[in-house]
Amino acid sequence: MLNLSVLLEDAARKYPDRDAVVFGDMRLSYATIDAIANQVAGLLRSRGIGEGDKVGLSCPNVPYFPMVYFGILKAGATVVPLNVLLKPREIAYHLEDSDAKALFVFEGTAELPLGEMGHAGFQSVDGCEHLFLMTADPGATESPYEDAELFWPALTGQPSTFEPALTGADDTAVILYTSGTTGRPKGAELTHSNMLINAFVSDTMxxxxxxxxxxxxxxxxxxxxxxxxxxxxxxxxxxxxxxxxxxxxxxxxxxxxxxxxxxxxxxxxxxxxxxxxxxxxxxxxxxxxxxxxxxxxxxxxxxxxxxxxxxxxxxxxxxxxxxxxxxxxxxxxxxxxxxxxxxxxxxxxxxxxxxxxxxxxxxxxxxxxxxxxxxxxxxxxxxxxxxxxxxxxxxxxxxxxxxxxxxxxxxxxxxSKDMIIRGGFNVYPREIEEVLMTHPAVSLAAVVGVPDEAHGEEIKAFVIREPGAEITEDELIAWGKENFAAYKYPRVVEFRDELPMTATGKILKRELR
Structure with missing residues (x-):
């Protein structure tokens, strides 16, 4: 038996009264975080979700994240963390591709409405049956969506103790999504052994x-x-x-x-x-x-x-x-x-x-x-x-x-791949290019990274318009903002009549850079 949740279990035994999380004026002990993670595990089991099942988690750095993350692990399920900047289309893809049975989503803010985005993505995935909404106000009692349960009311009656599932070292603990040369995000399956040993070794360094x-x-x-x-x-x-x-x-x-x-x-x-x-x-x-x-x-x-x-x-x-x-x-x-x-x-x-x-x-x-x-x-x-x-x-x-x-x-x-790293996030040009080319005014697009003092690299799109199209740079950037996560859309667009290519038709991105 090996379960990544042993990290929290052990910390709660050794340092029950120590602050595990500080968030604004809120201070939560290891005992508290562990008890709520146990309730999350119980909640999942009560909904028929357990060993081998996948559960999405869309949450920024707020106390809900460790509570739910370790709760999913305790239940024997696999955590599928989602980038909080994903749009509904992207959320739906991740949930469907991972065969997720449930999604925990933080409601977010007016500027970053995670709950709204998560709900829209959740609705379009048939296999994902449970949506749990984590609110900034723990006293909230009414869900804005008929098909979503509020987090705290859902935990009511769940015991604060739970015996973690007997997962094996090679069972999948987490699926982290990355992208390859195809531009289609792929889920890297990381085992309990992968994650535990990496944490232990990193700790020693x-x-x-x-x-x-x-x-x-x-x-x-x-x-x-x-x-x-x-x-x-x-x-x-x-x-x-x-x-x-x-x-x-x-x-x-x-x-x-x-x-x-x-x-x-x-x-x-x-x-x-x-x-x-x-x-x-x-x-x-x-x-x-x-x-x-x-x-x-x-x-x-x-x-x-x-x-x-x-x-x-x-x-x-x-x-x-x-x-x-x-x-x-x-x-x-x-x-x-x-x-x-x-x-x-x-x-x-x-x-x-x-x-x-x-x-x-x-x-x-x-x-x-x-x-x-x-x-x-x-x-x-x-x-x-x-x-x-x-x-x-x-x-x-x-x-x-x-x-x-x-x-x-x-x-x-x-x-060797054309990956762009913008502010620490990986951006894959082909994914951007394929979506840009769904715009009726875009005939061809090539995306590269250009040096940027603030973000390391910025995303630039070279675009050939469709004949007669009159779209401007600002209009295409605004369209991209609506269709990509905030770290993905091109901030710079340059229109050209042609792009440099090899004899076989491959765009020479080296020349564009």
């Missing part, structure tokens, strides 16, 4: 105190925020200070007020914190902060140096993917840190460089990164062909190009 406090501003629905922040924090009984949306000034105020000791973020967050003009004296942050971790994209060297100088703490870079649970390499504390490098393979993981024929490349490279170890996913849910294409003899091909120095440190130099 971060410095710690008797009571750490972690600022959780990376989305917990994302692999980085879920494994390296939430699960590691619960593993060590740390207090999680939740920030639903990253705002640098507020992040700094929270770090000072709560005496934050651990921070993990993407490069744009470090850039924003470094650029802040005096919200909090840097020495107030430096007095407690002992561990900073960066991932999701390469951290510019000047930002790294500037942050370390300002706050007096080293930033440790790592590398991983949803398919690797996610950590694969890291600048580990017991070895010298090399700025610009994503470090060396973590414990129990092997990394090598390969060519297009899977042949091992010796020496510096460059070559495509291949990874083998306890962190490799079970496969892509329902896609045996895609799984076989990505994994061979236990080795997972990442699609990322790197070089390696004489000490075994890896440096990401390019991506």
């Amino acid at each position: 971060f410095d710690r105190t008797d009571h750490d406090v972690s600022l959780v501003t990376l989305p917990m629905f994302h692999a980085f925020g879920q494994s390296c922040v939430m699960n590691v924090a619960v593993r060590r009984g740390a207090t999680m200070v939740l920030q639903p949306r990253f705002e640098p000034a507020e992040a700094l105020r929270l770090m000072a007020r709560e005496k934050v000791t651990v921070f993990a973020g993407v490069p744009t967050m470090y850039w924003a914190l470094l650029s802040d003009q005096g919200t909090v004296p840097p020495e107030e942050i430096a007095a407690n902060l002992h561990t900073c971790v960066s991932g999701g994209a390469s951290l510019p060297l000047e930002v790294l140096k500037g942050f370390e100088a300002k706050f007096g703490v080293k930033v440790l870079e790592g590398y991983g993917l949803s398919e690797t649970s996610p950590v694969a390499t890291f600048n580990q504390p017991d070895r010298p840190t090399k700025p610009g490098s994503v470090g060396t393979p973590i414990w129990g993981v092997e990394v090598k460089l390969v060519d297009e024929q899977w042949k091992t490349i010796e020496g510096e490279g460059p070559g495509e990164i291949a990874i083998r170890g306890h962190n490799i996913m079970k496969g892509y849910y329902g896609r045996p062909e895609a799984t076989a294409e990505a994994i061979k003899d236990g080795w997972f091909r990442t699609g990322d190009i790197a070089r390696r120095d004489e000490d075994g440190y890896y440096y990401i130099v390019d991506r």
Whole structure:
């Protein structure tokens, strides 16, 4: 028996009265979070949902997330975290593709109406039978949707104790959606063993105190925020200070007020914190902060140096993917840190460089990164062909190009796929192109990433209009905003009469960049 929920069970036994979650003025203990997770598990079982079933979770960084996440696991079901920026069409796809039987969705705000979006997506999926709406007001008694149950009333009568399901190490704990060269999101099946070992190993690589406090501003629905922040924090009984949306000034105020000791973020967050003009004296942050971790994209060297100088703490870079649970390499504390490098393979993981024929490349490279170890996913849910294409003899091909120095440190130099990383989120051009071309005024589209100071990369679309069409840049951007998640739609559009192509008709994106 192995169940990822043991992280919360153990923390609740060791530190029942310690603050597990801080959110605004709310402070919830580990005992409280565990008790509510038990009620969630009981609720699911009462609805006939248990071992092997899939349950969607659409929720930002608010206390509901760990309650429901661990409750789903306790019931023996699989968590399917959804990006909170998805539109109804995208939500429906994820629910249907994962065979989800239920969806927990936070109601959100007027600016981000998650409940409305989730309900619209839920309605169009026949197999998803239960919708639980988590409200900002726990006293709410009336659901705005006839087919949705309010979270707290649904828990009424459920006991605060629950015996976790006897899941196996190789059973699927979480399905994290990512995309491939086809642009169609694929669900990476991560086992209880994948997730637990990655949390344990990550925990050993971060410095710690008797009571750490972690600022959780990376989305917990994302692999980085879920494994390296939430699960590691619960593993060590740390207090999680939740920030639903990253705002640098507020992040700094929270770090000072709560005496934050651990921070993990993407490069744009470090850039924003470094650029802040005096919200909090840097020495107030430096007095407690002992561990900073960066991932999701390469951290510019000047930002790294500037942050370390300002706050007096080293930033440790790592590398991983949803398919690797996610950590694969890291600048580990017991070895010298090399700025610009994503470090060396973590414990129990092997990394090598390969060519297009899977042949091992010796020496510096460059070559495509291949990874083998306890962190490799079970496969892509329902896609045996895609799984076989990505994994061979236990080795997972990442699609990322790197070089390696004489000490075994890896440096990401390019991506073999055309993936764009905008603010730490992966954006796949083909998906954007295919939807853009459903617009009646668009004849052909090519999407690339262009450098952007704030987000690392910005999404730019090169478009050939249909003959006679008169759509403007602003009109197409506004249309994209309505049809894509907020991190996906192109912010820049350039109209052209033709696009550069090879003799076989392949668009030369290298020239467009």
